[in-house]
Amino acid sequence: MLTAAVPLAAARAQDRACNAPPELLEAGAPLPATVRAVNAGSLRILVVGGASVLGPGTSGPAAAWPARLEALIAARRPGLKVEVAVKGRRGLGTAESAALLEAELARAPAQLVLWATGTESAVRGREVDEMVEALNGGLEALRSAGADAVLIDPQFSRFLRTNANVEPYLDALRLVAGAHRVPLFRRWDLMRAWAEAEVVDVERAPKPERVAATDRLNDCLAQALAALLRDGAAEARGRPRP
Template sequence: MVCHRPFCGIALLAAPAVAALVLLTPVSIPPARAQVAQAAQQARLSDGDKSDSAKPSASQTTGAGNAASVDQANPPQPKSLTSKAIEKVKEVAKSAGDIFSRVPCLPPKGGAKSMGSLPHVASKLASGEPVVIVAFGSSSTVGYGTTSPEFTYPNRLAAQLHRQYPTADITVINRGQGGEDAPEMMKRLQVAVLDMKPDLVIWQVGTNAVLRNLDPTETAKLVEEGIARIQAAGADLVLVDPQYSPKVNERAESASKMVKLLGKVAELRHVGFFPRFEVMRDWHEKQAIPIDNFVIADGLHMTDWGYACFAQLLGDDIIKSVGQIKLGVNVPSNVHTYRPM
């Protein structure tokens, strides 16, 4: 487990410039190098490919951004801790802003509701205690489709929380495994999630069940069992449903049933629910964003922008929950749903 503090590395001045050039390229037309990398990666992994067993890299597991390698011929001059801290904050803030320079990340139209309080993690953040967040899921948790590990949703979420709480001790652990769904995830729940002693678990589930034509009702039963175990461990939980994308939409009936069942389970078990499917559909149908701005060429996985906006909206809800706790407000989980419709 790697602890993600906001100032845990020194980045070269060249790194933000390179990142900016990449980020300023329109999302719908990825750089040639990124296309080659994505094509190679697609040959090895698909969200519905059960045979994928690749582990997330260390950079995917950290979630706090990546320090550039040091030029040994021209090592940087020693700087004070304050200077390092200021430079790191500026660097992370610039990276966060550049990804939305072409298309802004807006909340769903129609007055989305908060997904409700996350009392455990919010109380610890509000009181300055260390916080552990585990991102649990399949290849969209791993971050398949991104051009850099920096742009996985757990890494983007970690960067956002570090900007909001620059002195907080926040650890974000990526426990995504490509090709899995509830049956496989339940087998590794103890070791991958519960043994990490999380304060918050973000569980992305259901996409591969739709693609593999698994019974949505059976998936919902397994998810409910997993929720009970996570709650018994004292952690808050947010469920994330399948993504709105061409491949998922090919199985519209199964996808619709899965989305409804996961939302219902979240409501019955009083846990948070982030309806990714509805949020992404809002991007396309109400905000008129082309699908290839947020879904890569395989028709399934998200782009850098898609992951970044998903992480931003999710992080906004976590931050809102902390604010509610500070004000002495604890929104009941039975009115938790983040409903854009």
Template sequence: MRSSGPFFTIAFAVALSVAALAPGAVTVARAETAQAAPSDNTTGAATPGNVASVDPNAAQQKGLAGKAIDKVREVAKSAGDILSRVPCRAPKGGAKTFGSLPHVAAKLADGKPVLIIAFGSSSTQGYGSTAPEYTYPNRLAAQLRRHYPGADITVLNRGKGGEDAPEMMKRLQTEVIDAKPDMVIWQVGTNAVLRNLDPAETAKLVEDGVGRIQAAGADLVLVDPQYSPAVNAKAENASRMVKLLGRVAELRHVGFFPRFEVMRDWHEGQSLPFESFVISDGLHMNDWGYACFAQLLGDDIIRSVGQIRLGINVPGNVQAYRPM
């Protein structure tokens, strides 16, 4: 068995961290034991003897041990995340800018519950997955909870097969806005392409919906159509739809996840056959496809939130995810 994989690296790091922790932890334990010895001062008042018995290095040693423990926990969390990931890589070049997610970042910073709504059609609902836990919203929820173990994160699935912007706009208020989400991930455009709807009309509806979601105070990420044989059969409409949705994201300053380009890279850049990520209907993703999609989307969300928390926020007028 090779020992150079990510699991070995993480396991080795955990071992090193534990080893580094041990001496400091022993010192702290001894110091705390000494301080816990019985005292003649039954009133609890300070006495010169008590002050003299305190190890002046105890606080420093305890701080070092605490940092070591935090490091072990961080490494363990990373190990757990690696073991839960599928073998999936982002397109070469990656995302230039995903977008700002100030509401989600603020809620996480304040320790408040975070509500994310996945809004869309059958690929949000999860058609093609073999079990509910393998849909992209559930995969995304699991990844975010692993990364933020102390946070209360809920991802609601509001996908409904066969719909596109006209039908989605009818339930936008009741199923999305009324729930007061902190973030909405809106997957749209695929069925419009398949139904030969005018991409420009779809884009107008989406822009109106984006404005309503923003007015409700939620962060937003748009997700464009999938790259698959059924969609590619309508290549001209698909190309226009992808460009127009990207333009809406740019104009409205919201996040944009270029699923079409990501999936095209799987097939053309990484030489994966369609059947490795699309089911036999030539349209919907399989378990691996949903997992990789959720994984890359989750990575971008985590990266964006991290930048905000570090004060490296994206300017408000440059918040759209730039395709490769």
């Protein structure tokens, strides 16, 4: 049951975001550069991260969550020129991705950066402080460039949970997002909630159904991220969420 404390946009977006828990659709921070870009009629989004941003296991590039997000934004804002540029590769660490996003912004400015990170640090057992230092540097660079940022934590995985101590990295991402006042897209908690509710669970999908399940997961992630972005935009506008 929804409580009065849940933002209206998050509550209304719940069904559209594959029955995501409403509190996971809240931005918790404004996205002013994104709002300015939308008002001006052109929005460029830069997505940086590991293999997950490329949509591995999907039916094709159009099914990856960045492509699905671009399609959702274009459908909601038909007059808006929107471009989603994706830069990533398997095993990309936080320091490497920070350097990559700085280089990409120098080459072609973006108003919104979606930074998926933390998995490589957890898998390799890197020092949490090392990840935090790279995050701080990258977010400061984004602020100096005038771009909004959204941090995205790792994908939920029972295998990863069993074989790596993920919690310190998830906690660090929450703390860094709060310190810099940027939204955190809590992908780990979302995917765990969907798996537990049997909305979508790629790890336990039968092999013949795995591609369809991966497509469904990417679509659900795009819907939830779109809802979070709308919440952050509404917060930047200083008015009740639609």
